[in-house]
Amino acid sequence: MLHFEDYPVGEVATFGDKLVTEDEIVAFAHDWDPQPFHLDAEAARNSQIGELIASGWHTGAMLMRMMCDAYLTDSASEGAPGIDEMRWLRPVRPGDRLHARRTTLSARALSSRPHIGVIGLQLDVVNQHDETVLTMKTAAFIRRREIAP
Amino acid sequence: MMAYYEDVVVGDERRVGEYEFTREAIVAFARRYDPQRFHLDEEAAKDSMFGGLCASGWHVAAASMRALVDYRAAAFAEIAARGEVVPPLGVSPGIANLRWPNPTRPGDVVTFHVSVLDKRETRRPDWGIVGFRIWGVNQHGGQAISYENRPFVARRGG
Numbered sequence: 001m002l003h004f005e006d007y008p009v010g011e012v013a014t015f016g017d018k019l020v021t022e023d024e025i026v027a028f029a030h031d032w033d034p035q036p037f038h039l040d041a042e043a044a045r046n047s048q049i050g051e052l053i054a055s056g057w058h059t060g061a062m063l064m065r066m067m068c069d070a071y072l073t074d075s076a077s078e079g080a081p082g083i084d085e086m087r088w089l090r091p092v093r094p095g096d097r098l099h100a101r102r103t104t105l106s107a108r109a110l111s112s113r114p115h116i117g118v119i120g121l122q123l124d125v126v127n128q129h130d131e132t133v134l135t136m137k138t139a140a141f142i143r144r145r146e147i148a149p
Numbered sequence: 150m151m152a153y154y155e156d157v158v159v160g161d162e163r164r165v166g167e168y169e170f171t172r173e174a175i176v177a178f179a180r181r182y183d184p185q186r187f188h189l190d191e192e193a194a195k196d197s198m199f200g201g202l203c204a205s206g207w208h209v210a211a212a213s214m215r216a217l218v219d220y221r222a223a224a225f226a227e228i229a230a231r232g233e234v235v236p237p238l239g240v241s242p243g244i245a246n247l248r249w250p251n252p253t254r255p256g257d258v259v260t261f262h263v264s265v266l267d268k269r270e271t272r273r274p275d276w277g278i279v280g281f282r283i284w285g286v287n288q289h290g291g292q293a294i295s296y297e298n299r300p301f302v303a304r305r306g307g
Contacts, residue, residue: 032215033214034219046238056243057210057211061207065181073186079187083244085243086247087242088240
C-alpha cells in the first residue's frame, strides 16, 4: 500500500489508458451536464464549439478514475480538500484516447494530524496527439507510513 | 443573470436548485468514477478521516453543474417564450479555488447558489467572459462545495 513517503517531490508518473466513446460522453452529459454540445452532434452546431465534446467535469471524472485504477485504491488516501485550478485546454472528442501525468510539486505533514501528509500535485490529461486537454493543481491527503494515528 | 453578457449584473445572486445525495447515488457515482473506500463502503469509511461514507467531490461538483444547466435552460426558455433569440452557448476554459469544506453524507440535500463576481469583454466581439461563484449548502447550513467558473457568455451585439 502506498503512503505519503511514496510520492517524492519532483516525481513525474504517467498512467492510464482511456478510450472515450460517444455513448459515455452523452451518458455523463445526460446525467450531469445536459448542454447541447455534450449531448448531440447536430445540436452542438449552434454553440461556440460547434461539435460534440465531453463535459469538462466528465474529463475530470475520467482522470479521477484513471488515478484510482493506477494507484489511489492501493494507497492510504484520505481524500482531497479541493482543486486550486482546473483548466480545460482542448476539447475531448469521441474516439480520443487519454492518459494522465502526475507531477508531485510539494509534500508536508499536517500540523493538526501528524499521521497525515498533504501532497501538492499537478495532474495533466493528455490525448493521442500528445496534446494536454486538461491540467489541474490540487492537493491530496495521505497517511504517513511511519506514524500511527 | 443567465442571458446575454450585457444583461449580467455583477453582484447578482440566485438559488439555482438542489440535489439529494442518496446512498445509492453516492455509491453508483463512485463505482463509475471514484471507487475509493470512503465513497463505496460504510464500514471501510469509518477507518478514514471522513469517519463514514461520503460522496465523491466530483459527484458534488457534477450535481452543481446539473443545477446550473437546468436553471439556465429555464431562463432561456423564458427568453424564447418572449419571442427573442436565445443566446448561443459558450464553453468554460476552467474553474478555480474549488473547496469541499464539509463531507457530503447519504441523505444530505445540497442547495446550490450562484453569484456574479466579475465580467469582461474579450477581443472577440461576440463573446465576453463572466466570473461566477458557485456554492452548495447542506440541510445543516454546512458548505459542501465552493468554486469559481469563468465561461464565455454571448454578447448581444455579436
